[in-house]
Amino acid sequence: MIDTTGIKTRSGLTFTADVAGPAEGPLVLLLHGFPESRHSWRAALPALAAAGYRAVAPDQRGYSPGARPDPADLANYAFDKLIGDAIEIVSAEGYDGKRFHLVGHDWGGQVSWGVASQHPKRLASLTILSRPHPSSFRRALQKEDGDQKHRSRHHRAFLDADTGKLLLADNARRLRDGLFGQGVPSEALEDHLSVLGNPEALEAALAWYRSNKGLAADIGTITVPTLYVWGDVDATVGPDAAYGTAEFVAPSFVMEVLPNVGHFVMDQAPAKTTDLLLAHLKKHPV
Template sequence: MPASDKITIAPHLVFDTITAGTPGAPLVLLLHGFAESMHCWRTQVTALGDMGYRAVAPSQRGYSPGARPDPREFSHYLIDRLMDDVMAIVAASGYGGARFHLVGHDWGGSIAWGIADRHHERLASLTILSRPHPNAFNRALATDGEQAQRSRHHRAFLEPDAADVVLANDARWLRERLAANGVPADAIERHLAVLGNRSAMEAALAWYRARGAIRGPLGPIRVPTLYIWGDADDTVGRAAAEGTVDFIAAPYRFEVLPGVGHFAADQAPEQVSELLLEHLAAHPA
């Protein structure tokens, strides 16, 4: 099982993490999305440690109580700050100048795409779950009415009462959304232990409020990329998923998981671990 740890990058930024493997082994950094936590990667962190990697999965800015600037100041949650956190976590883990493997789901995928664009020379490989390349997502939003419908909750999260809605009735909305996507009951409780309070939820929603409704375009990705998409994903349609290939300028593998929803790492953990390990072995750091 993963070990619990903390990583400090500044006096006011202390991140809760789960880790496995020997420090100094090739690093794999795993970034969660909304509405989950570092615990979505428990199976993958364990598998990576068993196979000789150093796996680190942080609960990111706002999700960790020790790294929760005032969410009313949206500038604390701009994606540039989220990306800077990632690179600082890598350095604080002892890999300041080394190449590493990066994995991201949902919002963590958005951050990972940005890092692959900005710091491609630092990445040995990139693995993304669910979140298409931002250019493919933007194109689908503009041309595919189905994708616009799937993404309508992004605007709802900008409303002032969004945290109240999500947490009402013992976080009923959140519980039902995770359960409908095949997330096991014990995993739901682990995520709610992190996110099921107003302070954490307001900070998580600040990510959306800092970005607004628009995703900035990126250049072509020059890092070997594995993109995993479940064809039952209720937030990402086929047009956006299949269109990601148009924005990759490196070895690319697109894997579709039949019947799997948005939270693949929790719903199909063994499949995700197997694909991830194959990708890392093909592109060593």
């Protein structure tokens, strides 16, 4: 059973979250990406609960109405604040100081890399979907062939003040056809738009990009046992950035490539991705 609740943190923000599993179970925190929501994890939460884990999937800063500081002040969406939210959510759920499992996709993956860098002793395991290690991503962006730069061209558009209006125009046509145009089921798309398909939430989500331009944060080698899952037809993350991630994780790193799967792996291959996640968690108990 999945319950939807509000998680109030020390910072005074209240995050809308889906939770499942026994309250005393090992915690698994799942962080969604853009342009998605907590609904990314709807297939994983019941499976995690059945395996005895306490699964918590919040709508992140700006996506949750109760955790939406003014996006006009980009300092509200600085990378350290996004990392801090993850740690505070864990504390608010009763796991203050305890180790937990962390899972992140896309922007949630970027935040997860940051948590693993700043708080490695807090993590029993790290699972990243799609988002390469920031150092690998930066290197791929700088390559002369321009492949990753072309794949990431939408990041530049997100800096424009009119982008939010354009993305929501015509019943969010550009979100539906452009960013979700990688085989995401229509039901999943509607779930995400129920969270993000309004000007207030979308402007706050775009503030993540505007406050953290380039996404190439200074993050060194990750020492947490890491599973990296990448779809080989990902339109936004190329093979250079994906395969290069292995160089920046030690000593325990596993990469799983999903054939004919795009960027939104939990929406496109939920059963396979969940199986990989469960096996990784079992291998690295809290």
